[in-house]
Amino acid sequence: MLNKQQFSQHLLDWFYKNKREMPWRETKDPYKIWLSEVMLQQTQVNTVKPYYLKFTERFPDIRTLASAEIDEVTKYWEGLGYYSRVRNFHSAVKEVQESYNGVVPNNPEDFLKLKGVGPYTQGAVMSIAFNHQLPAVDGNVYRVFSRLDNDDFDISSSSARRHFEDKVMDVIPKAAGDFNEALMELGATVCTPKSPLCMFCPVQQHCESYEAGTVQLRPVKLKKIKKKAEHWKVLVIMHGDKIYIEQRPSTGLLQSMWQFPMFNIDTHQDTIEEQLNMSLYVEADPFMSLKHQFTHVTWDMEVYRAVALGRVDKARFIDIEEKERFNFPVPMTKIFKKYIDELK
DNA sequence: TACGCGTGGTG
DNA sequence: TCACCAAGCGT
Numbered sequence: 385m386l387n388k389q390q391f392s393q394h395l396l397d398w399f400y401k402n403k404r405e406m407p408w409r410e411t412k413d414p415y416k417i418w419l420s421e422v423m424l425q426q427t428q429v430n431t432v433k434p435y436y437l438k439f440t441e442r443f444p445d446i447r448t449l450a451s452a453e454i455d456e457v458t459k460y461w462e463g464l465g466y467y468s469r470v471r472n473f474h475s476a477v478k479e480v481q482e483s484y485n486g487v488v489p490n491n492p493e494d495f496l497k498l499k500g501v502g503p504y505t506q507g508a509v510m511s512i513a514f515n516h517q518l519p520a521v522d523g524n525v526y527r528v529f530s531r532l533d534n535d536d537f538d539i540s541s542s543s544a545r546r547h548f549e550d551k552v553m554d555v556i557p558k559a560a561g562d563f564n565e566a567l568m569e570l571g572a573t574v575c576t577p578k579s580p581l582c583m584f585c586p587v588q589q590h591c592e593s594y595e596a597g598t599v600q601l602r603p604v605k606l607k608k609i610k611k612k613a614e615h616w617k618v619l620v621i622m623h624g625d626k627i628y629i630e631q632r633p634s635t636g637l638l639q640s641m642w643q644f645p646m647f648n649i650d651t652h653q654d655t656i657e658e659q660l661n662m663s664l665y666v667e668a669d670p671f672m673s674l675k676h677q678f679t680h681v682t683w684d685m686e687v688y689r690a691v692a693l694g695r696v697d698k699a700r701f702i703d704i705e706e707k708e709r710f711n712f713p714v715p716m717t718k719i720f721k722k723y724i725d726e727l728k
Numbered sequence: 729t730a731c732g733c734g735t736g737g738t739g
Numbered sequence: 740t741c742a743c744c745a746a747g748c749g750t
Contacts, residue, residue, distance in 0.1 A: 424746035431736065432746090465734030468749075502748045522746050542729060545747095568746050577744060578739065607730095609743085637733070677741090678734060714735065 391532075391590045392557040398586030399566035404429065404573070407436055409565075414488035414513035415446050415477075421508045422473050422500060426466060429572065435464050446488070449474065450481035458711050467641070467711075472500025490514045503545060512561035519552035520564040521545050524571025530603030531575060534592035540607040611677075615649040615684045619656070620671075620723050621664065623692040626701035628660075629710065637678065642710040644719060649686065663693040672722050676715040687719055 403409065406429060408420035419439065423432045439460045443449040449457065454474055461470040476498035480488055488509075489495050496506045507520035519525075526539040529551045537547050557563050574581045582594050593599045621628035621644075629642050647656055657664055670686040692701075702710075707720060 421746065426733090426745055426747060427735080428737075428745050463735075465736085466747085468733070469747090472748080500748065504747055508746070520746080523744080524746070565746085572746075605743095609731095611742090639733095676735090678732095680732065 387590075388555045389557075391587055392555055392563060394586050394590070395566045395570065396557065396559060396562055399562060399569060402569075402573075404569070407433065407440075412513065413445075414490075414509065416440060417513045418488060418505070418509045419473065421505050421512075422469050423464065425469060425505070427464065431464070435460070446477055446481055446486045450478045450486070455711070459708075462711050463714055463717070467638070469500060475499045476501065488513070492516055492518060503549075508564060511564050515559075515561055517553075517556060517560045519549040519556065520568070521548045521552060522568060522571075524568040524575070525552060527577065527603050528567055528571045528575045531580075531593040531599055532587070532591050534596050534598055534602065536602070536604045538606045539603045540605045609680065611680060611682055613682045613684060616646045616686070617649050617651060617656075618644050618646050618685050618687040618719065619664075619666065619690045620644050620687060620719065621660075621662070621690045621692050623696050623698075623701050625703065626698070627704055628692065628701050629707075630700065637681075638713045640711075641713050641716075643712065643716050644687070646685075649684075662696055664690050665693060666690040671726065672719065674715060674718060683715060685715065685719075687722075689723075 406420075408416055411417070420432070420436055423436055423439075442460060443452060443457070452474075454471065457474050458467065458470055461467060464470075479498055480486060484494075490510075490513075492506055492510045495501055495510060496503075501509075504520055504522050507516075507518040510516040511518050511520060523539075525548055526544060529535060529548050530537065530539065533551065537544060539548075552564075552567070570586070574585050580599055582588055582591070582599060585591065585594070588594055591599075593602050619628075628645065630645055632638050632641050632643055634640050645656075645660060647659075653664065653666055656666075667689045670688050672687045674685050674687070676683040676685065704720075704724065712720070
């Protein structure tokens, strides 16, 4: 990097000129900045926008959110993914209401102790809301500094965050919050993973990998995710006008969310009937198939229509209109939609 | 420390 | 079609 002060100024100048529309930038409310940072974890800006607007409309402040029921709060996160974020955020906001008199602590150490707040969120919220001189290192910052310094440090290693935090602290200006945002914005719009727009980069003259012609080789990431496949038989079971749903376990994937019952693809009908404690008529062929990709697993699903025969536990059946009262993961929402469309 | 945790976009 | 990626955190 040629000159640290020049670098920071070039980046900030570009940032102030090229701001994208982001509703949370129109506020200095620490609660809303915090919420946006949580929503933005592993999630792109355009995906977050509508969720942020609806969430802040319903829960405009700490007090409102702290007094809301978790089931309703979670409903505003439905479809956004990584649902532990909303549970942790709600829990943390209640903690702020109770222990900090409803005011987000203007203190990095206290803020870090709250549930769901890690080093990134700590740095981002504290620098943007209160201008603390802290780094906010995310995937964008890894990539930007790997390229700026032509650095082959493995970003999948556990020490990567500290490595890049040091680099940020070496150049961070007084406007720390703006600078942190600018770094991320550069990574999201110019210094992108696949086809970076080096011709439009405000800090091209500071970029060693641009000069060396190694931009495509940065960052270095050694570990690969291995994905396993699971094959499921899913039953949409009707009883009269009502439909059967069940709640997933309170641990693991999609914890405590609702679903149509799922069984290993090879499970025989008598086993299913035994597990559900129902007599069933199941159609011979699935009415839909779908594939759903999670981070570490793929669900291949064959979805069958079925009817519950004889006496059933009616408490487990709901009217289709009642589904708005429950939280469903995206694959279940897709099944609902297809099923309802075919009823028409 | 390594892995589990969602979903949508992209080339 | 599919691997990779995205403003990470908890355990």
